[in-house]
Amino acid sequence: MFLLINQRIKFLLVVLAAILSVSVTAWSQAPAFDAKKLLVSWEVNENNYQNKAQFLSTIILNNGAPQALPTSGWKIYFNYNRSIISGSVRGAVTLQHLNGDLFQITPKADFKRMSSGAIARISFVTTGAALNITDAPSGFYLVWDKSPNQGLALSPVKVKVPTATKPSTVPGSPAITLINPEALYQQNKPTPDIAAEKLPKIFPTPANYRETEASFALTADIPIITATDYYPEAEMLAEDLAAIFGKKTEFKNTGSGKAIRLVKKEDLAPEAYDLRVTSQEIVINASTPAGMFYGMQSLKTLLPANAWELRPKSVTIPGVEVSDYPRFDHRAVMLDVARNFQSKKQVLKLLDLMALYKLNVLHFHFNDDEGWRVEIVPLPELTEIGGKRAHTLDSRNNLPPSYGSGPIANNLPGSGYYTRSDFIQILKYARDRNIKVIPEIETPGHARAAIKAMDIRYSRLMAAGKKEDAERYLLRDLNDKSEYQSVQNWNDNVINVALPSVYNFLEKVVDEVRDMYQEAGAPLQTIHFGGDEVPTGVWVKSPVVQKLLQEDERFTSVDDMWYYYFRKVNEILKIRNLYLSGWEEVAMRKTEIEGQKHYIPNPDFVNENIHVDVWNNTLGGGSEDLAYRLANAGYKVILSNVTNQYFDMAYNSTFEEPGFYWGSFVDVDKPFYFIPYNYYKNTKKDKFGNPLPKSVFAGKERLTDFGKNNIVGIQGLLWAETIITPERMEYMILPKLLGLAERAWSPDPDWAVEKDTVKSEALYQQAWARFANILGKRELPRLDYYSGGYQYRLPPVGAVVQNGQVSANIQLPGLTIRYTTDGTDPTFRSRIYREPITETGTVKLRAVSRTGRGGKVVTLENK
Structure with a gap:
């Protein structure tokens, strides 16, 4: 009996083992879930949700894979540059903010298995408003609990564009809008189409310009005659002409007959030049290589716009007499490569663009929370860790994904850096084009990449028993329990300024940067040390900070650590014959007025030759006059106004237009109509286009004559949170950069100083019409092929149905409009x-470039 039972049990165990074996084999051989086919879309459900400054939106997951997504055992990560309101999430998941812009989705117990074709919706409420496609979350990827270190990228997010404008339910609040061809037609209507031959032939507008009846026929066989002082410039001009003629022009120091002559003229200002074109010669006079270089750029803009496209054997250059010089010495572009990286090739291409339009400073923002992009050889972790983004929860091997960079390491634009050799090549290229590169070492905030890199260095050396070496460049107090959150939602991104090791680090980086400049033979006068957006709460629970506060009777609060830090940084630079540059906060001091904290110009630093980039003139924010207050106080100010010079801002408020808009919408007209010495004058609308009450500028400080002397220049800025490709970079920069170039180089226009409002407006409209036609007829067509071609933004077409006909126009007359009537x-x-x-019937229109690129399509029904 017992024997029979035992035999049956053995038999059942064998059968069970076989079943389990088959099941395990089947499970192990089952196809893996195809994460790429888990489709993600996002839609805005309602702005002003519950009549508050918040919006409701939804992430939709659609399983397009043949396999099911199980009920558990996974997490989904994504980036989102907004704050989700706690407790607002709807759906069978938890949605958790981790750090920075990284969020995590985890299925709850009631999450249903998603079979092929199934849909899951995750709704939540976010602060603010959602007005365009840039507001969408991005960079979704899947991580299985069993493989926690491997991220699998999902499909790119598809943003559901509303089918119609959604008016706001709250008066005066922002609302979703779509491209309106009729409205664009009315906006473009006041800009006349000016014949090309009636437009000035040199851009930016010269100080003194006259056309003559003469013209010069230029071929590759016409030599360049130059003083030996200008051989490098002659070499560059010969190469520029070779790009047109296919043959390099000869240059020498003597010769007669028809020629391009580069002549040294001692009495001209350093960046000034004279240019004369007759039927027999082209003569450029200058006292310095910089002046000669700018004369050469003007000569290039005299060339036909299509010369780089058609490669003719001969081009006709109109006769002119020009005497020219820049308005500002500091004509800058700030490029952020930390948030999203751009290749060395793309940086060189930007330098070509800047050089053509006589911009002479590249402010190079190479480190931030999300990346460190220049190799510092003695501190390899800065780029080994800080130059790479991929899936991680501890930042031990790389930084986490940001701005949709995804889970995979070494992928652009999240990962990448310039080797020492790369950076030296960039410096040499800029040097040859009379462009100074100002490196920015962003500190003490926005420094997470550096902090985490030095943490890894510390851990490595401690494990090797090298405590002293490990602590030499540490950037945080390991016992600091301070709690804070930056504007970009980081909770661990601020350097602890009380640590002596911080200054060891800064000196090492500064010296390595100086060495690269010296090897490149490039000028280095200043280093920018950032200084912006340090959040409340930092350092308050740091033992080393508290110890320093107790030891030095000059200190009364943690706020004093700010001034302590920049005094020490300033000394580091002064010892090396450099001056300090920074964001506006470097020049500010916190004080109390009637019990309330206010910021005032810091009297302690005013005589230290500190240069500050002032961005904050956000309308209605209270700091509209900050640039003028600092200049009047004695600080050297670079106007970097968010309302007019932030190139990462969206061109307009339509939902399809990419870019941020927290500070303004910035189209090409914004930098063009900017009045450096009185930007109140033509600031008439808020960022959403509503009339701006005059009270905004009531009581605001005006620029004094003393302050005017402290406005050293203008800067256009491209922050890179949304710049995910080279094409997007060029789209956001161009044509805005041309408005910046005009205002930075050209004399103060008549309309800016005319006191009569009606006359001023009329003069402005005339100036805008010339500028718009120059861009549409000459400069943008030139950029289709110059330096390999630029992917500038083509504006949408304005169109209207009138008397049974469709009439069209465009913001920049001269750009080609093409149309169809067959629905394509x-x-x-x-x-x-x-x-x-x-x-x-249906009429579709769009601007199309000479290279075949198309702008946004607009559609009308002609019934």
């Missing part, structure tokens, strides 16, 4: 719009 989108081969369209 216009292409390079579609008909060119030359007169009102009489065909009925």
Whole structure:
């Protein structure tokens, strides 16, 4: 009996083992879940949700994979540059903020298995408003609990564009809008189409310019005659002409007959030049290589815009007499490569663009919370860790994904850095084009990449028993329990300024940067040390800070650590014959007025030759006059106004237009109509286009004559949170950079100083019309092919149905408009719009470049 039972038990165990074996084999051989086919979309459900400054939106997961997504055992991560309101999440998941812009989705117990074709919706409420596609979350990836170190990228997010404008339910609040061709037509209507031959032939507008009846026929065989002082410039001009003629022009120091002559003229200012074109010669006079270089750039803009496209054997250059010099010595572009990286090739291309339009400073923002992009050889962790983003929860091997960079290491634009050799090449390239590169070592906030890199260095050396070496460059107090959150939602991104090791680190980096400049033969006069957006709460629970406060009777609070830090940084630079540059906060001091904390210009630093980039003139924010207050107080100010000079801001408020808009919307007209010495004058609308009450500037400080002397220049800024490709970089920069170039180089225009409002407006409209036509007819077509071609933004077409016909226009006359009437989108081969369209039905229009790129399509019904 017992024997029979035992035999049955053994039999059952064998059968069970076989079943388990088959099951395990089947499970192990089952196809893996295809994360790429888990489709992600996002839609805005309601702005002003519950009549508050917040919006409701939804992430939709659609399982397009043949396998099911199980009920548990996974997490999904994504980036989102907003703050989700706690407790607002709807759906069978938890949604947790981790750090920075990284969030985590975890299925709850009631999450249902997602079979193929199933959909899951995750709704939540976010502060503020959602007005364009940049507000969407991005960079979704899946991590299985069993493989916690491996991230699998999901499909790119598809943003659901509203089908119609959504008016706001709260008066005066922002609302979602779409491209309105009729409204664009009315906006473009006041800009006349000016014949090309009536436009000035040099851009930016010279100080003194006259056209003559003469013209010069230029070929590759016409030599460049130059003083030996200008051989490097002659070499560059010869290469520029070779890009047109296919043959390098000869240059020498003597010769007769027809020629381009580069002549040294001692009495001209350092960046000034004279240019004369006759039927027999082209003469450029200058006292310095910089002046000669700018004369050469003006000569290049005299060339036909299509010369780089057609590669002619000869080009006709109109006769001119020009005497020219810049308005500002500091004509800058700030490029952020920390948030998203741009290749060395793309940086060189930007330098070509800047050089053509006589911009002479590249402010190079190479480190921030999300990346460190320049190799510092003695501190390899800075780029080994700080130059790489990928899935991580501890930042031990790399930084976490940000701005949609995804889970995989070494992928652009999240990962990347310039080797020492790369950076030296960039410096040499800029040097040859008379562009100074100002490196920015962003501190003490926005420093997470450096902090985490030095943490890894510390751990490595401690494990090797090298405590002294480990602590030499440590950037945080290991016992600091302070709690804070930065504007970008980081809770561990501020250097502890009480640590002596911080200054060891800064001196090492500064010296390594100086060495690279010296090897490149490039000028280095200043280093920018950032100084912006240090959040409340830092350092208050740091033992080393508290010890320092107790030891030095000059200190009364943690706030004093700010001034302590920049005094020490300033000394580091002064010893090396450099001056300190920073963001506006470097020049500010916190004080109390009637019990309330206020910021005032810091009297302690005013005589230290500190240069500050002042960005904050946010309308209605209370700091509209900050740039003028600091200049009047004695600080050297670079106008970097968010309302007019932030190139990362969206062009307009339509939902399809990418870019941020927290400070303003910035189209090409914003930098063009900026008045450096009185930007109140033509600031008439808020960022959403509503009339701005005059009270905004009531009581605001005006720029004094003393202060005017402290405005050293203007800067356009490209922050890179949304700049995920080279094409997007060029789209956001161009054509805005041309407005910056005009205002930075050219004399103060008549309309800016005219006191009569009506006359001023009329003069402005004339100036805008010339500028818009120059861009549309000459400069943007030139950039289709110059330096390999630039992907500038093509504005949407304005169009309206009138008397049974479709009439069209465009913001920049001269750009080609193409159209279709068969329902297809216009292409390079579609008909060119030359007169009102009489065909009925659906009419589609778009601007198309000479290279075949198309702008956004607009559609009308001609019934």
